[in-house]
Amino acid sequence: MLQHPPTKQRDGIQWRIDEILGRVDDAKTKQAYYYQQSISEIDGAWVMTEDGRKLMFATYSYLGLLRHPYIDQAAKDAIERYGTGTHGVRLLGGTLDIHLDLEQTIARFHGRDDAIVFSSGYVTNLATISTIVGKGDWVISDKWNHASIVDGCSLARGHFVRFRHNDMKDLERRLQQAPEGAGKLVVADAVFSMDGDIFPLPEALELCHKYNARLMIDEAHSLGVLGDTGHGIEEYFGMPGSIDIKMGTLSKTIPGVGGYIAADEEMITFLKHAARAFIFSAALPPAVVAACKAGFEVIEREGVERNRILSRNVKHFIGGLQERGFDTGVSVTPIVPIMTYSDDKALMMTKYCQENGVFVLPVLPPAVPPGKSRLRANVTAAHTIEDIDFALDVFEAAGKFAGVI
Numbered sequence: 325m326l327q328h329p330p331t332k333q334r335d336g337i338q339w340r341i342d343e344i345l346g347r348v349d350d351a352k353t354k355q356a357y358y359y360q361q362s363i364s365e366i367d368g369a370w371v372m373t374e375d376g377r378k379l380m381f382a383t384y385s386y387l388g389l390l391r392h393p394y395i396d397q398a399a400k401d402a403i404e405r406y407g408t409g410t411h412g413v414r415l416l417g418g419t420l421d422i423h424l425d426l427e428q429t430i431a432r433f434h435g436r437d438d439a440i441v442f443s444s445g446y447v448t449n450l451a452t453i454s455t456i457v458g459k460g461d462w463v464i465s466d467k468w469n470h471a472s473i474v475d476g477c478s479l480a481r482g483h484f485v486r487f488r489h490n491d492m493k494d495l496e497r498r499l500q501q502a503p504e505g506a507g508k509l510v511v512a513d514a515v516f517s518m519d520g521d522i523f524p525l526p527e528a529l530e531l532c533h534k535y536n537a538r539l540m541i542d543e544a545h546s547l548g549v550l551g552d553t554g555h556g557i558e559e560y561f562g563m564p565g566s567i568d569i570k571m572g573t574l575s576k577t578i579p580g581v582g583g584y585i586a587a588d589e590e591m592i593t594f595l596k597h598a599a600r601a602f603i604f605s606a607a608l609p610p611a612v613v614a615a616c617k618a619g620f621e622v623i624e625r626e627g628v629e630r631n632r633i634l635s636r637n638v639k640h641f642i643g644g645l646q647e648r649g650f651d652t653g654v655s656v657t658p659i660v661p662i663m664t665y666s667d668d669k670a671l672m673m674t675k676y677c678q679e680n681g682v683f684v685l686p687v688l689p690p691a692v693p694p695g696k697s698r699l700r701a702n703v704t705a706a707h708t709i710e711d712i713d714f715a716l717d718v719f720e721a722a723g724k725f726a727g728v729i
């Protein structure tokens with residue numbers, strides 16, 4: 325076998341490799357490495373792993389639509405009809421009638437003219453922000469935004485600034501700093517993915533109107549979750565049609581993969597002819613497209629009831645954790661941080677939970693700032709009250725074991 329010569333000096337590349345491998349080794353030494361655990365069966369909120377059956381709290385299937393029979397059947401039917409792939413990129417031979425159906429379904433769901441679907445939520449943010457924001461423009465991003473937004477802003481050729489998390493005074497200060505006449509895009513998560521709090525849409529919109537800025541909101545964690553019928557942040561605040569660019573993923577509440585932008589016709593036509601990730605990357609496969617479309621149909625049909633169960637579960641879960649002495653931060657949604665403030669305690673709690681039937685994972689720096697380590701437990705509509713009570717008992721014992729409570 326061809327051998328690489330030994331590296332003569334520890335260069336930057338080697339330093340970065342060693343840094344990550346060191347952290348992986350650390351978690352493995354503490355027998356608390358639970359990343360990439362393989363799951364062989366899914367049964368409601370329960371999963372089968374190599375070391376037994378566990379109750380899932382590391383999921384984004386907020387309405388419990390994963391394994392919904394109507395959605396699974398739609399995927400099977402699409403394979404029967406179209407096969408497993410496409411003829412390549414959407415702009416050339418890769419567009420199927422069901423791609424257009426899905427985009428129309430998304431547009432209708434969000435009350436917009438049109439929509440564009442990309443191969444993932446990550447790619448959607450990367451492609452959209454970097455396509456819209458050019459030289460001389462400003463992109464103004466909440467400090468707690470998801471990595472895909474940050475990466476999209478970094479890739480854009482315009483000026484990238486951040487405002488303090490959910491701080492509208494700081495947003496206004498940033499908007500005032502932008503030069504007269506510069507294009508301005510304000511971008512934020514609707515529900516923040518590490519802390520579960522909600523972006524103050526009404527105040528942000530007022531500022532965007534005042535300073536002539538466009539507003540882009542990432543609905544990855546609010547689709548199906550916010551609003552009585554699960555239509556997202558505009559429904560939650562009673563402000564339909566107010567956001568210029570609505571971004572969403574097809575991998576969380578919708579049990580598929582992909583991402584989308586819903587907006588006016590002009591914006592979507594522009595993105596379909598200018599976004600490099602749309603033009604130069606293959607179309608989503610038929611089974612995924614059909615499943616995603618079926619997912620939106622299920623939310624339209626069953627969203628109200630599933631959302632009611634989800635809200636009940638969120639209340640029961642957050643209330644139960646707080647009663648037991650846990651700090652759940654600022655969450656008011658299914659994303660529930662269980663703060664440990666220490667990497668070691670987060671790893672210890674994870675190990676205890678995983679060994680006692682609860683599938684949950686730690687969130688450590690750099691995903692959160694140093695000193696803000698936690699477990700992130702996502703509750704869903706697939707959990708029963710009995711499931712949640714079982715988990716609360718395990719979390720309590722784990723918290724005592726790790727010295728968190």
Ligand SMILES: Cc1ncc(COP(=O)(O)O)c(C=O)c1O
Nearest residue numbers: 444445446470472517544573575
């Ligand atoms: C807020 C937010 N936006 C975008 C993404 C990326 O979506 P996807 O996993 O579909 O690529 C995520 C993923 O976790 C997210 O949390």
